[in-house]
Amino acid sequence: MGKLIIDTDPGIDDAQAIAYAIAHPQLELIALTTVFGNASIEITTRNALAVLEKFDALDVDVARGASSPLHIDRFASPDFVHGDDGMGNLDIAPEQLIENELSAAEYIVEAANQHHGELTIVAIGPLTNIAKALSLDPQLPLKLKRLIVMGGTVLAPGNVSPVAEANFINDPHAADIVCSQNWPLSIVGLDVTMKIALTDWHFEELQQQAGGVGEFLWQSSRYYVDFYSSLPIPISSQRACAMHDASALVYLTNPELFEMNSGVARVVTSGVAMGQLISASLSENYLLPHWQNLPPIEWAAQVESEQVLNHFTSTLIQHFKP
Ligand code: BDR
Ligand code: CA
Numbered sequence: 001m002g003k004l005i006i007d008t009d010p011g012i013d014d015a016q017a018i019a020y021a022i023a024h025p026q027l028e029l030i031a032l033t034t035v036f037g038n039a040s041i042e043i044t045t046r047n048a049l050a051v052l053e054k055f056d057a058l059d060v061d062v063a064r065g066a067s068s069p070l071h072i073d074r075f076a077s078p079d080f081v082h083g084d085d086g087m088g089n090l091d092i093a094p095e096q097l098i099e100n101e102l103s104a105a106e107y108i109v110e111a112a113n114q115h116h117g118e119l120t121i122v123a124i125g126p127l128t129n130i131a132k133a134l135s136l137d138p139q140l141p142l143k144l145k146r147l148i149v150m151g152g153t154v155l156a157p158g159n160v161s162p163v164a165e166a167n168f169i170n171d172p173h174a175a176d177i178v179c180s181q182n183w184p185l186s187i188v189g190l191d192v193t194m195k196i197a198l199t200d201w202h203f204e205e206l207q208q209q210a211g212g213v214g215e216f217l218w219q220s221s222r223y224y225v226d227f228y229s230s231l232p233i234p235i236s237s238q239r240a241c242a243m244h245d246a247s248a249l250v251y252l253t254n255p256e257l258f259e260m261n262s263g264v265a266r267v268v269t270s271g272v273a274m275g276q277l278i279s280a281s282l283s284e285n286y287l288l289p290h291w292q293n294l295p296p297i298e299w300a301a302q303v304e305s306e307q308v309l310n311h312f313t314s315t316l317i318q319h320f321k322p
Contacts, residue, residue, distance in 0.1 A: 008123075009038045010034075031100070034063070054212070065128065112137070150189070151277075161275065179277070187299040188247055188299075197240040247303070
């Protein structure tokens, strides 16, 4: 499946996604590019370095990215979801703080040139770095193999407002720019990720069978599962959290587990619907200029949840078992 960059705001569920990418035999993770989101850029970058150390993946580059959105003020960090430190208040820190000298956007542009047609980016945070990389190199869409985004929701309710998902509302202008570019874009949003419930049973399985990484994923998930279990409508009858970010990686490795819808898409950039992902079917031809000349995208509408979860846990256990 080739070379992979994860653009990320670690983030408890981001760490799960990073572990999966390291564990999967067909993925070659070359870098984490960091972005603000679940915490400040200082904290998400520190967490990126620390989880790579914990996962024994020191050959993976870390390039620091955007500290704030393109055109709006940054929202307060969601400490009630991910903790003050973005990692469930475990306060992890790397022993070494070696970051790449390039910014995240520069790194993405350079990697796309170096691995022309072979590079996949999976973006699991606000899309600011991707939008900045595009403005550095407008030819970027022609150079990537594919772009997979965890973000947005088309039909399911939002998780920040009735219509907005966190990654998209954190930088709605960047999300709109990314959705309007002609590149092989697949969106894995709340329409499917809220149906993929990682339960305490899964975390215990990882804790018992996936070595130190499993223990870390169990510990860091305590805060996240507490948050999800306190929601008025829990996602599962058991204690569980939604597997947002890792689902985008499982989509990359196992697309057959997802049913995709095609369309064109825009993201609302202001007002009460800010951050809303709107998708129109390809068969419509709306004459308003906002809906003209848009490229096709695809978004995940249905998922085989149990199989995604089994695939996630078995891949981690296979790789990280002692
Ligand atoms: C997304 O928002 C972040 O809090 C998670 O890490 C995930 O990327 C889910 O809406
Ligand atoms: Ca994330």
